[in-house]
Amino acid sequence: MRNCLVIGRTNVGKTIFCINFAEFLGLQRMDVYFQLPDGTTRQRKFDLHSARQELSGVEAHHTRSLQSISLELPRGKGMRQFKLTDSTGLTDGIHPDLEMREAMAQTLQELRHADCILHLVDACEVMKVGGVKNLGELDLQIAEVGGRKSGYLCLANKVDLPDGQRGFKLLEKEFKGLNLLPISALYRQGFREVKEHVWRLV
Incomplete structure (x- = not known):
């Protein structure tokens, strides 16, 4: 079964994206491994x-x-199965907690093997002082690595907020050529386009 990894910094909305996307695809109860x-x-x-x-x-x-x-991902008369994997939030630098360092290392290891990478970033963050650099070195590296893989999609989250909408436009300008999509994980904006992307990869 193909694996779709949701990755990003801590508190960008990865888990709520996974739950709401599962519901968007018709799931009412979930077995979480x-x-x-x-x-x-x-x-x-x-x-x-x-x-x-x-x-x-x-x-x-x-x-x-x-x-x-x-x-299960329905489309027309077809159906494809895949695994959606939520992951530990990443931080720049060395985390003081050994358990968290091991969890982050696990996430980065999974990144190497995933068939599909959904990279969540907080579009509001780039509107603060510092601009795109607020994403942090890890985000920029994931975007650079992901840009070379056909399964990569950067999801600019929180576009339901005015700063998120402006932040997405700034990201579009800064990262020309990057596979970038505006979403709201909370309000399910952009989920149809995410579904289309995942369908092509799984």
């Missing part, structure tokens, strides 16, 4: 409300391992 950095795995069942309550949060590093959902 947790792949821990030490190699162990576990599985839990969630309804959508519980998933939002337990898996997402405003504090940094709420997600501490790879979390995968198996999904």
